[in-house]
Amino acid sequence: MQFAKKYFTDGLIQLTILLSLIGVRVDIDSYLNGYYSPLIEINLGPSSAYTQTPFHSLRDTLDGYSVHPKCPELDYFFASRRLLDEVRSLGSPRFPSPQLNAWLVHQVTAPDKAECGQPSQNSGTEDSTSTELQDGQQEGVNGREHLPDCGQEGDGAVGAGPCTTGACAVPKEIHNDELKIKEEDEPVSLTHLAHSSTLEQESLLGGVGALSHPSGFLGPSADTDQSWSQLLHLSVSDLEDLDSLVNARLPELDTDLSSALQADMCLEDITLQDTIMSPPTAPQHTDPSSPGLAPGLAALPFASVCNFTGGSSQGLGDGLDEAVFEQINQLGLEGLETMDQQLLSCLDPQLLEDFDSDSGLSLESSSGGPLSPGSSEMSSSSSSLCEEECGATGYSSEVDSKSLLEHRPWSPIDLSESVWHDHSYSSPLPITYPHKGIKEEPLSEEEEYGLEERELSRDEVRARAMCLPFSVLQIVNMPVEEFLEVLDSHGFSSEQVTLLRDIRRRGKNKLAAQNCRKRKLDAITGLQEEVSRLQAQRERLLRDKRLTAKTMCAVGQQIQQLTRDVLSRLRDPLGQPLTPDRYSLQCGANGKVVLVPARRPTVSGATGNKTDKRKKAKKQ
DNA sequence: ATATCCTGTCATTAT
DNA sequence: ATATAATGACAGGAT
Numbered sequence: 001m002q003f004a005k006k007y008f009t010d011g012l013i014q015l016t017i018l019l020s021l022i023g024v025r026v027d028i029d030s031y032l033n034g035y036y037s038p039l040i041e042i043n044l045g046p047s048s049a050y051t052q053t054p055f056h057s058l059r060d061t062l063d064g065y066s067v068h069p070k071c072p073e074l075d076y077f078f079a080s081r082r083l084l085d086e087v088r089s090l091g092s093p094r095f096p097s098p099q100l101n102a103w104l105v106h107q108v109t110a111p112d113k114a115e116c117g118q119p120s121q122n123s124g125t126e127d128s129t130s131t132e133l134q135d136g137q138q139e140g141v142n143g144r145e146h147l148p149d150c151g152q153e154g155d156g157a158v159g160a161g162p163c164t165t166g167a168c169a170v171p172k173e174i175h176n177d178e179l180k181i182k183e184e185d186e187p188v189s190l191t192h193l194a195h196s197s198t199l200e201q202e203s204l205l206g207g208v209g210a211l212s213h214p215s216g217f218l219g220p221s222a223d224t225d226q227s228w229s230q231l232l233h234l235s236v237s238d239l240e241d242l243d244s245l246v247n248a249r250l251p252e253l254d255t256d257l258s259s260a261l262q263a264d265m266c267l268e269d270i271t272l273q274d275t276i277m278s279p280p281t282a283p284q285h286t287d288p289s290s291p292g293l294a295p296g297l298a299a300l301p302f303a304s305v306c307n308f309t310g311g312s313s314q315g316l317g318d319g320l321d322e323a324v325f326e327q328i329n330q331l332g333l334e335g336l337e338t339m340d341q342q343l344l345s346c347l348d349p350q351l352l353e354d355f356d357s358d359s360g361l362s363l364e365s366s367s368g369g370p371l372s373p374g375s376s377e378m379s380s381s382s383s384s385l386c387e388e389e390c391g392a393t394g395y396s397s398e399v400d401s402k403s404l405l406e407h408r409p410w411s412p413i414d415l416s417e418s419v420w421h422d423h424s425y426s427s428p429l430p431i432t433y434p435h436k437g438i439k440e441e442p443l444s445e446e447e448e449y450g451l452e453e454r455e456l457s458r459d460e461v462r463a464r465a466m467c468l469p470f471s472v473l474q475i476v477n478m479p480v481e482e483f484l485e486v487l488d489s490h491g492f493s494s495e496q497v498t499l500l501r502d503i504r505r506r507g508k509n510k511l512a513a514q515n516c517r518k519r520k521l522d523a524i525t526g527l528q529e530e531v532s533r534l535q536a537q538r539e540r541l542l543r544d545k546r547l548t549a550k551t552m553c554a555v556g557q558q559i560q561q562l563t564r565d566v567l568s569r570l571r572d573p574l575g576q577p578l579t580p581d582r583y584s585l586q587c588g589a590n591g592k593v594v595l596v597p598a599r600r601p602t603v604s605g606a607t608g609n610k611t612d613k614r615k616k617a618k619k620q
Numbered sequence: 621a622t623a624t625c626c627t628g629t630c631a632t633t634a635t
Numbered sequence: 636a637t638a639t640a641a642t643g644a645c646a647g648g649a650t
Contacts, residue, residue: 512640
């Protein structure tokens with residue numbers, strides 16, 4: 001039966017190897033039911049003194065996942081997944097995606113209406129209560145059609161700034177119900193943005209500081225272009241909700257985002273209420289992978305972006321992609337050194353305190369310095385493996401038996417340094433073999449006295465008292481067949497037979513106890529190492545979390561600044577520029593950016609806007 | 621004198 | 636049924 005089990009197990013292992021090679025992870029340990037698990041142990045045979053014990057269940061596992069014994073690549077893969085899950089579990093400030101969709105604001109052509117032939121205003125083609133500043137693909141096509149007339153061709157050079165493009169060179173134009181979008185060659189594609197690197201993140205962090213300084217504020221157009229490009233460069237891949245959005249739209253977002261909204265936009269051309277600026281290529285569907293785009297949650301003011309630190313404790317990781325964290329990790333702590341203090345000050349202290357006080361594990365801090373997970377895992381597993389394979393031999397009764405078998409019959413073997421090294425009061429004598437005539441080393445009188453009086457174990461004394469012709473070691477280590485033969489062939493009395501069996505039982509149990517205790521100590525050591533490793537991992541993840549929070553804050557400030565810039569280029573019916581305290585930009589569930597005036601909290605937006613429109617109409 | 625550690629031993633269970 | 640491994644519990648010596 002045991003052979004059948006082993007045969008089955010071997011086959012199972014081979015199947016597991018094959019599955020591992022094709023990427024299928026199989027936890028064979030559960031099938032083995034502890035018979036040969038863990039697989040890393042070498043089967044030393046049924047008499048191995050170091051076989052599977054429940055202590056092994058406490059080891060050879062990493063974070064609750066069984067270590068795949070045959071496929072390290074899979075282990076690395078699952079370890080990565082595990083790290084990501086742990087980062088997600090840590091939680092992080094959330095950056096609602098609808099707010100970030102405002103990045104998709106595009107340049108608005110504002111040419112001279114006479115030149116561009118756009119006489120119709122408020123024609124009502126769109127609902128009078130709303131004006132699309134930007135629209136999807138359809139509007140983007142229209143925008144392109146108007147571009148030649150407006151003299152806005154070839155403004156793909158972002159670096160030249162808006163003033164070199166049609167944004168400043170051509171008269172401003174606002175279509176009757178929409179603001180045109182440049183959807184031409186995009187020097188900075190979002191595909192590239194999605195792969196923004198560490199340096200880009202660092203420049204983002206630096207850019208916020210520049211934005212925060214009014215003196216560093218460049219010209220409106222240039223600043224807007226630069227800011228938008230910078231924002232898009234640096235933030236897309238770092239934001240969890242944007243990640244899904246960008247991924248959904250990367251293929252189609254090829255818009256020249258470097259262009260800016262033209263200034264002095266007449267508010268009469270747009271309807272403030274439910275005004276929508278939609279990206280030209282923005283799909284009309286809501287990305288299902290972006291829960292933040294839920295209609296009820298979509299319309300959030302940009303100004304609230306930086307408030308995420310106050311109320312939002314929602315975990316960052318829910319939607320985080322691995323790529324995001326790869327870049328965050330690449331950013332490293334070095335980027336934080338260059339971060340502007342003003343940027344750092346925007347972080348909610350309570351948030352950081354929460355980060356530091358996030359005590360998932362309350363572990364002793366004196367467990368050593370941070371360990372690299374790989375090295376620690378390797379050292380832990382390898383050392384334990386080595387100990388099991390090598391150290392066990394010292395306690396292996398099989399090895400002892402083999403050694404004894406090699407010296408049979410009952411050749412003298414001094415095992416006092418390997419097995420019988422424990423108790424001084426119970427250490428066995430150098431074995432004497434009275435019936436075999438083995439030559440003994442001459443002992444001094446003192447030694448003989450010591451051996452006779454001090455080092456004789458109780459069983460040895462009993463054996464001598466019963467005139468047993470075998471030592472304890474011989475009785476314990478002789479094979480069972482020979483032991484049974486000895487019991488039968490020597491004509492021992494029942495008391496002698498009982499003593500022989502007891503001596504053998506106690507001796508084997510003593511070895512078993514030694515092995516058991518060694519395994520227990522090894523298990524404790526392994527667990528301590530794992531604690532140290534997990535603690536270091538936790539510290540590392542917390543650092544990454546703090547870094548992500550700072551990056552989020554930087555992006556939020558960028559958006560706030562850009563929102564102010566966009567609003568400053570718009571004009572109300574009185575020709576006054578819009579201010580952030582009166583208006584805000586929101587992003588709808590469909591990705592459209594909407595200019596919304598400040599509302600009273602008790603009045604619903606749509607109703608209030610319609611009412612305002614009616615009142616305006618009556619006045620006119 | 622006491623606490624703690626180490627080791628042997630027993631009882632029990634599983635293989 | 637027997638032998639043996641594994642392990643918790645206990646006792647006793649050593650420190």
